Amino acid sequence: MFLRLQDVCKSYNGGSVRALDGVSFAVAEGQFVSVIGPSGAGKTTLVRLLCGAERCDAGQIELDGVRLDQARGGALRALQRRLGSIWQDFALVEQASALQNVLNAALPDMSPLPALAGAFGRQRRDEAAALLDRVGLADKLDAPVHQLSGGQKQRVAIARALMRRPALLLADEPVASLDPVTGRQIMELLQDIRRTEGLTVLMNSHDLALAKEFSDRLIGLNTGRVVYDGPADVPDQALAAVYGGGEAAP
Amino acid sequence: MRLQRRRGALLVLAALALFFLAAAFTGCDPALLWSRRGHLADILVKMFPPDWGWFPRILAPLWATVQMSVAGTALGALLALAAAPLCAGNLPFPAPLRTALRALVQLTRTFPALILALTATFLVGIGPFAGTAAITVYTFAIMARLTSDDIETAPDGAFRALLTMGTPPYRAFFRGMFPSVASTYLTNALYLLETNVRHSAILGYVGAGGIGLLLNEKISWREYEKVGSILLALFLAVCLIESLSAYLTALVTGRRKAGRTLRRVIIAAAVVLTLVSAATVGRPDFARTSLRTAAAMLGGLVHPDWGFFFDTGAGGLGYLLLETVAIALAGTVLGALASFPLALLGSGRLMPRPVALLGRTVCLAIRAVPFLVYGLIFIRATGPGPFTGVLTIAVCSVGLISKRFGQAIDTMDMRAYRALASMGVPVLSRVRWALLPQLGPAFGSAVLYRFDVNIREASVLGLVGAGGIGAPLVFAMDHFDWPTAGAIAIGLVLLVWAIDWLSGQLRKN
Structure with missing residues (x-):
């Protein structure tokens, strides 16, 4: 999926907090892009706008040439159906099984009655089970999510995102609430999926080392503006503007 | 997955089948209720407007009611706090003591406050002292159980550490373990204070003081406008206590902060209120009491009327207990069904503010009326018998279940809901798959808990002629027929024990 942002602005509290201030960039199909920056730089706002949870105040957001910022109701949902998203806090139904969460x-894609009755059908169940197998949870299909570890939960969330066969995968701090070893495993899984499915990935991360290692390109935000846009394999000094005050990132 | 779904469906089917059996057994007849709806409406209309001029006459008995509940709740909760560590299975206190205390708690838990109060009137005379004693015992039983359950699941690291330093176990408990259960303990005590006000309001029925005597009198004389003013006064008192308790609960759970001075003022006020309530509650009256009465009561428990106990006919214990369970079951299911929409209506999260406020006020009003009053009102429409009992239990259940359910709605985790929204899932499907799974367990546990309470309440409905085991029990006690009373008491203990075990099994699933 091709993604293009043009002069996107978003502010909160009646304009007193400018979260995004004229952000423009484009992402080509199949790229793995990491958005980096300190807390409050606007990373989360960016993802929220891209998945349609919020609307920008000004500017344009295009997904494959369709204006996301102007889409409403059915048109917006049609765009949202082509996205997969994963979150720092997983956003799963804790009481439901892993399989149900993926389903x-x-x-x-279902008509209202079967959707409410839970008549997902054999084919979708098999597909969901195969995806859980793909993320390494073949033995946890029926486990309620609250019994899973953090890493396992994020795997369920990834399987749920893949279930949409997304063209663009949005990841909001996907490993921030995981320990370093588990976080690395999740990143390896994401990279592997990206390679095999040819996905476009846009990830938020405050972990510069992981972002540099796994992505093709970095976009650095600081106080709502793009201050770096370029290759990921650069020395930390090149990213000084991102973390402000000329200080190199941790 | 498949298997789980099938088991869930089976459970629902079984519950439905049980409900229809219980409804048939208790002679539930919606047509009868509908045909006599005019009588109910008449009574309600007559209650409004309430007799304002009569209001001052209510204040003294109302204060006595509040006094009984405050003193009884505080005393009972303190006793429970002392006993709870000794009851908990994970603490190193003597096993025989634990077994004995647990048996005592289980035994006292069986009996509704009203029966405890009736028993107390035989021992300490008629008046508020008996009522206070009953509330104390009732609170003790519930709080001891809840607190020892909490202790068993609380982290015990600090407690063990203190033990290894040579701290005596009892002291080690209060230093090392109590802090982690303290907020639940206080929350439970505050919640019991609320329910105890309602319980105290009917203790007057058996001569144990408070506003109940007056209420009973006015209902039997059909002075409904005076009944209306009593109920309004009760409603206001319950509102006051609920908001006070909500404020204190927020403080205890840390959702609201208070400065050091404010904290001290609150604690001092609570202590003063408790002391004043306890000191002015009235003296026990031993004029009617004798050791012989107490001995005869115990004798009834030791030598119950086994003929009545094993009688399987329609007048036998088995039948009466079954009727009690059926009333509780049918009433709980009906109440749960009615609670569902009310809870949704009262949720500040899903409804606009005025609607939610209205929904909550309705819930509160339903809860403020003591349950025997519903019995007395329904009996005018549907006549004496178990069906009236079912209606009574159903209406009483609505108050508590909708409150618990509303709390569950207000503490739902919305993240999954929003995540599904961002995938383009339509709103109904989002509610069905992201919100209902969270509410199911909360709803189930609220209903099970209420069923447990309803068994006790159903066992005193007989007092107003609404079926169940209550009438024979109170009749036997009033006539000093202790062997029959003993047989019924033993039957109730066994019944409550069996239901406890069953609901424990259900909860595990």
């Missing part, structure tokens, strides 16, 4: 991603 939930099939709900947008």
Whole structure:
């Protein structure tokens, strides 16, 4: 999927907090882009705008040439159906099984009655089970999510995102609440999926080392503006502007 | 997955089948209720407007009611706090003591406050002292159980560490373990204070003081406008206590902060209120009491009327207990069904503010009326018998279940809901798959808990002629027929024990 942002602005509290201030960039199909920056730089706002959870105040957001910022109702949902997203806090239904959580991603494609009754059908169940197998949870299909570890939960969330066969995968701090070893495993899984499925990935991260290692390109935000846009394999000094005050990133 | 779904469906089917059996057994007849709806409406209309001029007459008995509940709750909760560590299975206190205390708690837990109060009137005379004693015992039983359950799941690292330093176990408990259960303990105590006000309001029925005597009198004389003013006064008192308790709960759970001075003022006020309540509650009256009465009561428990106990006919214990369970079951299911929409209506999260406020006020009003009053009102419409009992239990259940359910709605985790929204899932499917799974367990546990309470409440409905084991029990006690009373008491203990075990099994699933 081709993604293009043009002069996107977003502020909160009646304009007193400018979260995004004229952000423009484009992402080509199949790229792995990491958005980096200190807390409050606007990373989360960016993802929220891209998945349609919020609307920008000004500027344009295009997905494959369709204006996301102007889409409403059915048109917006049609765009959202082509996205997969994963979150720092997983956003799973804790009481439901792993399989059910993955199946939930099939709900947008179903007609209302079967969706409410839970008649997902054999084919979707098999597909969901195969995806859980793909992320390494073949033995946890029926486990309620609250029994899983943090890394396992994020794997369920990834399987749920893949269930949508997304063209663009949005990841909001996907490893921030995991320990370093588990976080690395999740990143390796994401990279592997990206290679095999040819996905476009846009990830938020405050972990510069992981972002540099796994992505093709970095976009550095600081106080809502793009201050770096370029290759990921650069020395830390090149990213000084991102973390402000000329200080190199940790 | 498949298997789980099938088991869930089976459970629902079994519950439905049980409900229809219980409804048939208790002679539930919606047509009868509908045909006599006019009587109910008449009574409600007559209650409004309430007799304002009569209001001052209510204040003294109302204060006595509040006094009984404050003193009884505080004393009972303190006793429970002392006993709870000794009851908990994970602490190194003597096993025989634990077994004995647990048996005592289980035994006292069986009996509704009203029966405890009736028993107390035989021992300490008629008046508020008996009521206070009953509330104390009732609170003790519930709090001891809840607190020892909490202790068993609380982290015990600090406690063990203190033990290894040579701290005596009891002291080690209060230093090392109590802090982690303290907020639940206080929350439970505050919640019991609320329910105890309602319980105290009917203790007057058996001569144990408070506003109940007056209420009973006015209902039997059909002075409904005076009944209306009593109920309004009760409603206001319950509102006051609920908001006070909500404020204190928020402080205890740390959702609201208070400065050091404010904290001290609150604690001092609570202590003063408790002391004043306890000191002015009235003296026990031993004029009617004798050791012989107490001995005869115990004798009834030791030598119950086994003929009645094993009688399987329609007048036998088995039938009466079954009727009690059926009333509780049918009433709980009906109440749960009615609670669902009310809870949704009262949720500040899903509804606009005025609607939610209205929903909550309705819930509160339903909860403020003591349950025997519903019995007395329904009996005018549907006549004496178990069906009236079912209606009574159903209406009483609505108050508590909708409150618990509303709390569950207000503490739902919305993240999964939003995540599904960002995938383009339509709103109904989002509610069905991201929100309902969270509410199911909370709803189930609220209903199970209420069923447990309803068994006790159903066992005193007989007092107003609404079926179940209550009438024979109170009749036997009033006539000093201790062997029959003993047989019923033993039957109730066994019944509550069996239900406890069953609901424990259900909870595990």
